[in-house]
Amino acid sequence: MSKSQVVTVLAGGDSPERDVSLVSGSDVYDALHKLGVPVRLLEVQDPEDLRRHLSDIEIAFSCLHGGAGEDGTIQRILENHCIPYAGSGPEASALGMDKLATKRVLTSVDVPVPQASALIDGNLDVVAQEVIRNFSLPVVVKPQGQGASIGVKRVDTPDKLIPVFAAVLKEFGPFFVEEFIAGRELTVPVLWMDGRDHVLPIVEVFITTDFFDYKTKYTDGLCSMVVPALLDSDVKARVEDAALKTHQALGCWGFSRVDILLAAEEIPYVLETNTLPGMTPHSAMPKSAAAIGIDYPHLVQQMVNSALKRPIK
Numbered sequence: 001m002s003k004s005q006v007v008t009v010l011a012g013g014d015s016p017e018r019d020v021s022l023v024s025g026s027d028v029y030d031a032l033h034k035l036g037v038p039v040r041l042l043e044v045q046d047p048e049d050l051r052r053h054l055s056d057i058e059i060a061f062s063c064l065h066g067g068a069g070e071d072g073t074i075q076r077i078l079e080n081h082c083i084p085y086a087g088s089g090p091e092a093s094a095l096g097m098d099k100l101a102t103k104r105v106l107t108s109v110d111v112p113v114p115q116a117s118a119l120i121d122g123n124l125d126v127v128a129q130e131v132i133r134n135f136s137l138p139v140v141v142k143p144q145g146q147g148a149s150i151g152v153k154r155v156d157t158p159d160k161l162i163p164v165f166a167a168v169l170k171e172f173g174p175f176f177v178e179e180f181i182a183g184r185e186l187t188v189p190v191l192w193m194d195g196r197d198h199v200l201p202i203v204e205v206f207i208t209t210d211f212f213d214y215k216t217k218y219t220d221g222l223c224s225m226v227v228p229a230l231l232d233s234d235v236k237a238r239v240e241d242a243a244l245k246t247h248q249a250l251g252c253w254g255f256s257r258v259d260i261l262l263a264a265e266e267i268p269y270v271l272e273t274n275t276l277p278g279m280t281p282h283s284a285m286p287k288s289a290a291a292i293g294i295d296y297p298h299l300v301q302q303m304v305n306s307a308l309k310r311p312i313k
C-alpha cells in the first residue's frame with residue numbers, strides 16, 4: 001500500500017448489527033489515523049448507497065457486519081469495480097453467513113458441527129414433530145442468515161417450539177433448529193501474517209446469563225473473556241485445528257473468527273464463522289491479538305495489508 005492511498009472504512013449498513021458496525025468502523029478509523037495512514041470513514045445505508053461512492057474508494061475496509069455487508073453482496077460490488085478490500089471474498093462471505101451451508105462444507109472435511117434440522121416448505125408443525133422425534137430438549141433455534149447471535153433462541157419445552165419458530169420466522173426469515181450442546185464457549189481468530197494463516201490465542205467466553213444471545217454478547221457485565229483459554233495442550237491443538245480447517249475450507253481470506261463449543265467430551269463443535277468479526281471494545285479478535293503483543297492499530301494495519309495480498313483467481 002502506497003503512503004498516498006486512502007483507506008475507506010465502511011460502516012453502518014441496514015442489518016440488525018448496524019450499531020455494532022458503527023462502533024467497529026469508528027475504532028478502525030481511529031486506529032489507522034493514529035498510524036498516520038490516510039483514512040476516511042464512510043457511513044453507508046445499503047449496497048445502492050455504496051455504489052454512489054465507488055469512484056472515491058481506493059482501498060476498502062468493511063465493518064458492515066451482517067446482511068449485505070457480510071453475505072458477499074458488498075464484496076462482489078467491490079470486486080466488480082476492481083477495488084482492493086480487506087477480508088474474505090464473495091463466495092466465502094456467503095458461506096459464512098449461511099449457517100446451514102457452513103455445516104455442509106465442514107461435515108465434508110470432518111469438522112464436528114452440531115446436528116440441525118431446517119425449516120422446509122414453511123411447515124412449522126413438521127419441524128416441531130421432527131425436533132421432538134430426533135432431539136432432546138432444550139434445543140437452539142437460529143436464523144439461517146444472521147450473525148452476532150441475533151434472533152437465537154433457546155427452547156426448553158415442546159409447547160414453546162411453534163411459538164418461537166413463528167416469531168423467528170416472522171422477524172428474520174428461514175431458520176433451523178440445532179441440538180443444544182453443553183460446553184465451554186470458545187472463539188478463535190485466524191489472521192493472515194507473514195504469508196500464511198495463523199491461529200491467534202483461543203478466547204474463552206464466560207457469561208452471567210443462562211444463554212449466550214445478542215444481549216449477553218454486547219451488554220457490559222453480562223460476559224467476560226479469558227485470553228488465552230486454559231486448555232490442555234492436546235485439546236488446544238484440536239480446537240486450533242478445527243478453527244484453521246474451518247477458515248480454509250470455507251475459503252476465507254485475511255482474517256476470520258470461528259466460534260466453537262467445547263463439549264464435555266472435549267470435542268470442539270464449530271458453531272459458525274464470522275468473516276467480518278467485530279472490532280469493538282467488546283470484541284474477541286482485538287483481545288486475542290493483544291495477547292501476543294499485537295496492539296489494536298497494528299492488528300488493523302495487518303488486516304488492511306492482507307487486502308493487497310489476495311490471490312488472483
